Amino acid sequence: MARAFALLCTLALLAAPLAGCDDDAEPAGPRWIDDVEAPLPDWLSETGLYGRMATFTPGDGVRAYQPPHPLWSSGTQKDRLLFLPAGATIATDDPWAWDFPVGTVLAKTFAYSDIEGRQGAVAMETRLLYRRAGGWGYAQYHWNVEGTEARRRDADWPEEVLELHYAGDLAFPYTLPGEIDCKSCHEAREGPPVLGISNRNLPEELGNVLTGPAQALPAEGRTPEETAAMQYLLGNCVHCHHGGEGNDNATYSLLPADLVAHTVNQPTESSASGDGIRVVPGDAEGSALFEAVVRTREPGYRGQFKPMPPLGIDQVDPEAARILRAWIESL
Ligand code: HEC
Numbered sequence: 131m132a133r134a135f136a137l138l139c140t141l142a143l144l145a146a147p148l149a150g151c152d153d154d155a156e157p158a159g160p161r162w163i164d165d166v167e168a169p170l171p172d173w174l175s176e177t178g179l180y181g182r183m184a185t186f187t188p189g190d191g192v193r194a195y196q197p198p199h200p201l202w203s204s205g206t207q208k209d210r211l212l213f214l215p216a217g218a219t220i221a222t223d224d225p226w227a228w229d230f231p232v233g234t235v236l237a238k239t240f241a242y243s244d245i246e247g248r249q250g251a252v253a254m255e256t257r258l259l260y261r262r263a264g265g266w267g268y269a270q271y272h273w274n275v276e277g278t279e280a281r282r283r284d285a286d287w288p289e290e291v292l293e294l295h296y297a298g299d300l301a302f303p304y305t306l307p308g309e310i311d312c313k314s315c316h317e318a319r320e321g322p323p324v325l326g327i328s329n330r331n332l333p334e335e336l337g338n339v340l341t342g343p344a345q346a347l348p349a350e351g352r353t354p355e356e357t358a359a360m361q362y363l364l365g366n367c368v369h370c371h372h373g374g375e376g377n378d379n380a381t382y383s384l385l386p387a388d389l390v391a392h393t394v395n396q397p398t399e400s401s402a403s404g405d406g407i408r409v410v411p412g413d414a415e416g417s418a419l420f421e422a423v424v425r426t427r428e429p430g431y432r433g434q435f436k437p438m439p440p441l442g443i444d445q446v447d448p449e450a451a452r453i454l455r456a457w458i459e460s461l
């Protein structure tokens with residue numbers, strides 16, 4: 131797919147210059163982020179999110195940030211951007227549903243180092259979340275192999291599995307999620323779909339665009355092992371398992387305040403794919419939570435559990451096994 135796209139660019143260049151096919155696309159003309167009610171542009175450079183694509187340099191007024199508890203995405207490096215209309219702020223009056231102003235645009239670019247024989251970060255996709263007067267929307271841009279431009283996938287795009295490889299090495303899959311997958315994670319609870327900017331996961335860089343102070347995480351009295359597990363679960367699980375209204379497994383909460391009560395010596399739900407005790411103190415292998423996250427992804431796994439998280443992983447997080455084992459064995 132990426133190769134076909136590069137070829138398309140080459141052919142288009144022979145015919146007529148196209149915005150998306152510059153060697154080093156830089157935005158000219160109006161930027162979409164300044165008027166999000168306009169139709170989404172076909173090329174990422176036209177959004178204005180990046181001032182210079184090849185170096186991932188943010189456009190004017192666009193802020194780069196990093197959530198303290200990130201989501202693991204198959205070992206990719208992720209570059210996150212926030213654009214707010216000039217002078218606008220994020221209203222924090224409701225601690226569980228921060229209000230992002232109309233015109234907010236968030237983007238996340240996924241890249242690997244040194245694939246396909248090239249040095250440095252090679253981007254695969256940029257995901258967008260934006261707020262119009264009529265509500266929130268999603269988009270996905272797929273980068274060309276040169277890393278100079280990315281093209282928007284059509285509305286209601288399906289999941290697509292790419293084949294990547296390190297120079298001279300075996301191929302490995304990378305899944306571009308479909309639009310429906312975005313919603314399974316981003317709309318699994320009430321409130322805005324923004325997951326990485328909240329009072330439980332607040333990037334340091336963004337404190338100055340909030341209307342009020344953020345509430346800090348209750349960390350007192352926790353062991354280092356429990357704190358590490360709590361942080362991992364905050365980044366990877368609580369958007370679905372949050373104890374509020376939302377999706378079909380919402381009543382099971384992995385939020386810090388509920389973590390121990392909802393897991394330690396607690397049986398899995400009757401509707402779950404597997405029977406067991408979520409966390410058996412001292413016994414990682416015998417704990418359903420460890421099995422669902424770690425063992426389901428081992429080659430030849432024959433148990434009942436569905437892999438967790440159920441979406442967004444082609445390659446296992448080696449840290450997950452270490453962190454969860456250390457916590458369960460410390461109990
Ligand atoms: C497996 C669950 C999952 C899927 C699937 C998923 N996301 Fe996310 N996304 C997250 C989490 C968790 C964060 C916040 C943590 C982070 O950025 O590492 C996030 C962050 C983002 C951000 C930065 C703003 C924010 O909410 O923090 C954007 C933009 C985004 N996702 C867009 C998308 C789009 C578009 C899709 C579909 C193509 C998608 N995501 C699919 C879980 C998911």
Ligand code: HEC
Nearest residue numbers: 314315366367370379398399402403418419422436438439
């Ligand atoms: C996209 C939403 C989503 C995300 C993200 C997610 N889960 Fe789940 N989880 C579900 C659903 C739906 C079920 C019920 C289906 C089943 O049991 O197989 C479930 C079931 C489970 C179960 C077994 C059922 C039970 O009652 O205990 C465990 C354990 C679990 N999840 C742990 C996790 C952990 C740990 C993470 C983060 C590493 C995670 N999940 C991330 C949606 C999600």
